[in-house]
Amino acid sequence: MGKLQLEHTLKGHKGRIWGIAWHVNGVIFASCGEDKTIRIWGVSDNVWTTKTILSDGHQRTIREISWSPCGQYLASASFDATTAIWSKTSGEFECNATLEGHENEVKSVSWSNLGGLLATCSRDKSVWIWEVVGDNEFDCAAVLNSHTQDVKRVVWHPHKELLASASYDNTIMMYSEGACDWDCVATLSSHTSTVWGIDFDSTGDRLVSCSDDKTLKIWRSYKPDEEECFKENTWKLICTISGLHTRAIYDVSWCKITGLIATACGDDAVRILKEDESSTKNEPTFSLETAEDKAHMQDVNAVKWNPKVSGQLLSCSDDGTIKIWKFVE
Amino acid sequence: MPTEIENINPNVYGKCKERIITENEEDENVVDPFDAREIFDLIRNINDPEHPLTLEQLHVVQEDLINVQDKNNEVHVNFTPTIPHCSMATLIGLSIRVKLLRSLPARFKVTVEITPGTHASEQAVNKQLADKERVAAALENKHLTEVINQCISMKA
Numbered sequence: 001m002g003k004l005q006l007e008h009t010l011k012g013h014k015g016r017i018w019g020i021a022w023h024v025n026g027v028i029f030a031s032c033g034e035d036k037t038i039r040i041w042g043v044s045d046n047v048w049t050t051k052t053i054l055s056d057g058h059q060r061t062i063r064e065i066s067w068s069p070c071g072q073y074l075a076s077a078s079f080d081a082t083t084a085i086w087s088k089t090s091g092e093f094e095c096n097a098t099l100e101g102h103e104n105e106v107k108s109v110s111w112s113n114l115g116g117l118l119a120t121c122s123r124d125k126s127v128w129i130w131e132v133v134g135d136n137e138f139d140c141a142a143v144l145n146s147h148t149q150d151v152k153r154v155v156w157h158p159h160k161e162l163l164a165s166a167s168y169d170n171t172i173m174m175y176s177e178g179a180c181d182w183d184c185v186a187t188l189s190s191h192t193s194t195v196w197g198i199d200f201d202s203t204g205d206r207l208v209s210c211s212d213d214k215t216l217k218i219w220r221s222y223k224p225d226e227e228e229c230f231k232e233n234t235w236k237l238i239c240t241i242s243g244l245h246t247r248a249i250y251d252v253s254w255c256k257i258t259g260l261i262a263t264a265c266g267d268d269a270v271r272i273l274k275e276d277e278s279s280t281k282n283e284p285t286f287s288l289e290t291a292e293d294k295a296h297m298q299d300v301n302a303v304k305w306n307p308k309v310s311g312q313l314l315s316c317s318d319d320g321t322i323k324i325w326k327f328v329e
Numbered sequence: 330m331p332t333e334i335e336n337i338n339p340n341v342y343g344k345c346k347e348r349i350i351t352e353n354e355e356d357e358n359v360v361d362p363f364d365a366r367e368i369f370d371l372i373r374n375i376n377d378p379e380h381p382l383t384l385e386q387l388h389v390v391q392e393d394l395i396n397v398q399d400k401n402n403e404v405h406v407n408f409t410p411t412i413p414h415c416s417m418a419t420l421i422g423l424s425i426r427v428k429l430l431r432s433l434p435a436r437f438k439v440t441v442e443i444t445p446g447t448h449a450s451e452q453a454v455n456k457q458l459a460d461k462e463r464v465a466a467a468l469e470n471k472h473l474t475e476v477i478n479q480c481i482s483m484k485a
Contacts, residue, residue, distance in 0.1 A: 016465070034465065060469050061465065061466070061469060063462075079465075079466050079469060104466075105466050107462070123463070123466070150463070152462070168456075168460070193456070194456070194460065212456075212459070212460075247438070248459075266438070266461075267438075297435070297436065298435055298436070299461070318435075319435070
């Protein structure tokens with residue numbers, strides 16, 4: 001059994017903290033929340049401090065932030081119905097573009113693996129794909145209306161231009177660019193309530209999802225030529241993890257280095273799951289490695305594994321704190 | 330706010346007696362966990378959005394339908410809309426939620442749900458009230474917050 005060690009507790013935001021995001025270099029991260037600001041944190045001599053505060057970009061709560069793969073840009077999704085793009089080209093972070101079009105709250109934002117595309121989703125039930133056409137210039141490439149309810153999260157595939165979205169309508173959808181347009185290519189149904197979080201594993205062949213129904217689900221992609229005789233590419237549910245979480249699960253992060261899964265739950269806990277050694281390809285099994293029951297004083301809203309430092313985990317909460325954890329075997 | 334009142338003649342019930350405050354409750358040194366009666370006292374005087382009556386007088390909230398687990402930081406409130414198609418159900422539930430969020434210590438997890446079997450869109454309303462992201466977004470709406478504040482404010 002492993003263990004989570006608390007390394008740092010950081011304060012700065014006023015009120016609820018909704019989102020956290022590691023920079024690709026793993027030594028900087030950003031956070032956002034209901035105080036309408038973004039904080040960029042850095043470390044020196046093992047002390048984490050706010051390096052920059054980005055304010056005045058949004059009129060309402062900032063729900064999520066996402067770094068571009070090149071590390072030069074930061075995108076922020078806000079309840080004010082806009083997405084802002086920040087960059088450091090002049091030395092200081094500045095808001096250089098504001099993407100408008102959604103009818104109401106933008107819930108999530110994500111950059112594609114090569115950084116050429118940006119996806120946003122909203123309570124208006126739509127998913128938008130934006131093409132980066134120049135420095136601070138974005139064109140809308142698609143408006144996808146497949147979901148029937150509030151869309152909570154968008155996440156790109158780690159290697160391909162395949163987009164996944166999760167919704168209040170209990171489903172997950174996948175989109176890719178066909179001959180002429182972007183299309184919904186798969187609908188993943190099984191959760192019995194809102195799907196809050198999704199994350200791919202390092203290969204991109206599997207996806208984990210977390211829900212208000214208190215379960216985690218693992219989905220696998222099958223190609224037509226595989227032994228299972230599928231005619232087309234399809235995503236299939238291969239594992240449901242229930243009984244571990246006592247309230248809604250708001251976020252899930254699948255570590256690309258270690259393969260560990262971390263969850264953020266409304267019961268204040270952070271949990272770490274590991275795939276069993278006896279696990280099989282078509283029916284994998286996962287076990288709880290450790291649970292930090294009182295990780296925060298209130299709901300945990302997000303968890304993110306460090307992309308460079310193995311076992312380092314970020315969490316943030318309604319209690320207004322950010323915590324940095326180290327997972328040790 | 331609706332132009333027409335949906336339930337023209339609701340049943341009106343009497344108010345319950347004021348709580349008798351015991352000596353122990355006044356003693357700061359005695360640990361006094363939250364109970365159903367205290368939660369009831371916090372929400373019984375919330376005003377109905379369409380009638381000049383309180384939720385208690387309309388039997389929308391009742392002490393029996395409140396469950397408190399102080400040790401587990403849990404408060405569960407069932408509320409009963411006056412009619413099964415009440416379009417005010419979400420607003421009433423939101424008012425109860427906001428009142429409890431403002432009054433109780435942050436450690437409490439507050440669940441507000443429609444009394445099972447008493448509303449046509451019970452599941453949809455419950456799901457919306459349980460979605461803290463949508464509740465947070467709703468509370469950033471100035472107009473809605475004003476309406477909720479009116480419901481919550483005690484009449485002189």
